[in-house]
Amino acid sequence: MVWLNEAQHYLDAGGGLGERIAAALHSLLTDSAREPVLVLGTLWPEYATAFTTLPQPGGHDPHPQVRELLAGRQTPLPDSFDTTAINRAKALAENGDEQLAHALDHAADGHLTQFLAGAPELLRRYDTASPAARAVLHAAMDARRLGVGLHLPVNFLALAAEDYLTDHELNQASDNWLEQALADLGKTVYGNLAPPCDASACALRAANPAFKQTRRWRHPPTGWRTTSNNMGATSADYSAPRPPSGTAYTITSPTLTGSPAGADGCRIPLE
Known part of the structure; x- marks a missing residue:
């Protein structure tokens, strides 16, 4: 048995190595004297398409051996469990x-x-994020926990995130620090997961594992009062002292008020 996890790393190896690997695997699979043989690999659809697409007439053909290897041997998998x-x-x-x-x-x-x-x-990306990217994440995470809507406008994040940066970090930041942070956060990882941001809007979903596991509650920084007012919250007081244990925030759009746990409304308990 041969296991090729992320088979593109083998089949697309440079210097002709990928083609030689594909030819060797094809020979192994078609040699009856070497049976039984199982070659099992995983391959993202975009790589499968690139490997199996025929070149234009007269054009360069970079993957003839890989295409021959994959012909009739692909098993599509569903995106989700039924x-x-x-x-x-x-x-x-x-x-x-x-x-x-x-x-x-x-x-x-x-x-x-x-x-x-x-x-x-x-x-891991959260743990190694730049100060600006982490500040954007923290601002978005606290906003979601305080009941702000699912889709967070970039101007809100730009104002709120600054209060999660130290003076030194702000001085070191480039003029386009927000754009860079959103670009970094929008890059996908294995499984096509990422905090889903782009330069025009940012939709940070609570279901994302980074938001559920990386930070315990912290009271948002003082600047949230100004940011929330700029976003239309007329009487929110984000800078008030931390309420005692057993107190929860009740969201009464667009106002945040301290209320005993168990009161009506959407409650975000302080851990």
């Missing part, structure tokens, strides 16, 4: 598979494979 597969996964989780149980709790729309593949790298 109900039957989800139920099987739940049974495994109940029998002690903690990683699968965690994925079931956090993955959206049955995308367990994407979560298992991408979540660790996404959390």
Whole structure:
């Protein structure tokens, strides 16, 4: 058995090596004297398309051996688990598979494979993010936890994120620090996961593992009062002292008020 995880790393190796690997694998699979043989690999659709697309007449053909290897040997996989597969996964989780149980709790729309593949790298990106990118994430995370809508305007993030940066970090930041931060945050990882941002709008979803696991609650910085007022919150007081344990914020759009746990409204408990 030959296992090729992320097969593009082998089949697209430079200097002709990828073609030689493909030819060797094809020879292995078609040599009856060497049976039984199983070659199993994973390949993202965009790479499969690039490898199997015929060149223009007279054009350069960079992957003839890879195309021959893949011909009739691809098995498309669905993007998400169906109900039957989800139920099987739940049974495994109940029998002690903690990683699968965690994925079931956090993955959206049955995308367990994407979560298992991408979540660790996404959390690593959070840990190694630039100060500006982390400030944008923190501003968005606190906004979501305080009941701000799912789609966060860039001008809100630009104003709010500055209060998560130190004076030194602000002095070191470039003039286009926000654009750079959003570009960094928008890059996908394994499983096509990323905090989904672009230069015109930012939709940071609470289901994203980085938002659920990376930070315990912290009271937003003082500048949130100004930022929230600029966004239309007329009586929010984000800079008030931290309420005692057992108190929750009640969101009464667009106002935030301290209220005892158990009061009506959308409550965000302070941990």
